[in-house]
Amino acid sequence: MIAAIHLTIGQVAASLALVAVAALISFWQHADLERDIGIATVRSFVQLTAVGYVIKFVFDQNQLIFVAALIAAMVVFGAFTARGRARGVPNAFWPLLFALATAAVTTLALVVGLGVFKAQARYLVPVGGMVIGNAMTAAAVTLNRLGEDVADSTAQIEATLALGATSAQAMRPILRRSLRSGMIPLIDSTKTTGLIFFPGTMVGMLLAGAAPIDAVRLQLVLLYVLLGSVAIAALMAILLAYRGFFTPAHQLRELPALSSAGARRGA
């Protein structure tokens, strides 16, 4: 059993000294980030404190219905957040929502089914949070790249459609590139883990006094779980989202994001 660390509010406040350093550097170098640093500090305090109480409530209740409600809320919020990065993709919210939900449900069901974790709130909530957070980032990067690639490749896509390709066939190279964009960051960080950086869970466990081997094993489980969930989220998001660019007749839609390309088509 890991010994819990108890931090006083004063100790948390002391860590603000580093925030002050960041703000001072920004001020000194005219980076104009002081306001953003302030907002980030306040938001992180408020959000984490609030979620801490929510998690405490869910842990105390230890009922799967509350776990499911919390995971659902995280999925919805994650889809809203990721939508901001996927502005070039029409109606990106629903593909993102479905992708995050599928990644969360599939991953949690698998880790419970395989006996890696017990179906209890104290396991499902933190793992679910990590899964959704990483899946959100991957799906957002994937759809961001998708929107950019479609805008840059309208001539290529239409030339392929003109040869009798379906929209799926015309999009195949772009979907492949977008999927790689979403998955590569986590794959790369997994490759370098332990060499260049210590991942958060392992650091947390070591700080809490866990045996290093236990910390490593848990971290490995989480890294492998995240690889699967990120792949599921990126794939689902892209397979659902690309359809928004096309009509049922395999025509590239006239979209604001593609307007410059539309102008290049000539009138």
Place this chain on the structure above:
Amino acid sequence: MGPTALFALQGVGYRRGGRVVLDGLGFEIQPGSTALVGPSGAGKSTLLRLLNRLADPAAGTVRYRGRDLRELEVLGLRREVALVPQLPALLPGTVAENLAYGPSLCERGCQTARALVLAGLDESFAERSARELSVGEQQRVMLARALALEPAVLLLDEPTAALDERSRDAIECTLLDLRARLSVDLVIVTHDRAQAERLAEDQLVLEQGRLVAREVERT
């Protein structure tokens, strides 16, 4: 509508971003070679894209050999009415792979050498990388790629816009030869009236999305 019309347009309108691009077009395009002529922004390229359903009109109907385009299976239509876009947009890989792409979609074999020769290219082009070609060569490979589909109609969007005079003359000879040897119907978009006269029996002049003149040179 005449019984032999290749395309028949009725009240065809199209908008892009709230701007009227085509405004109530109604005319027929007969089999043979037809040029759509006009200045930039006249709606020529948009009209060409409506003819193989890369886009649908906001109003009106387009008929192909008497049938509403929307009634036809769209992928088959695009193979029968093949469009060669203005900008070369070849796939990564060799010329042969580019030519084989269209036929492979409907599980047909590709007569690469024949398509290359018809487009005025040497058979040795087959194994060259698409990325290494000049713009003029890319334009010809785009034409060969469309011909590999063995289409009944070729839609050509400014086929010589990016070429020098010599390359332009060569492409024009190729198109006239195609028309004579294969009886492929041609619809050619060009801003060059002289080119339209050289290549087409019918010339439809568009300005601001409307048909403003038609010159027929039928015997």
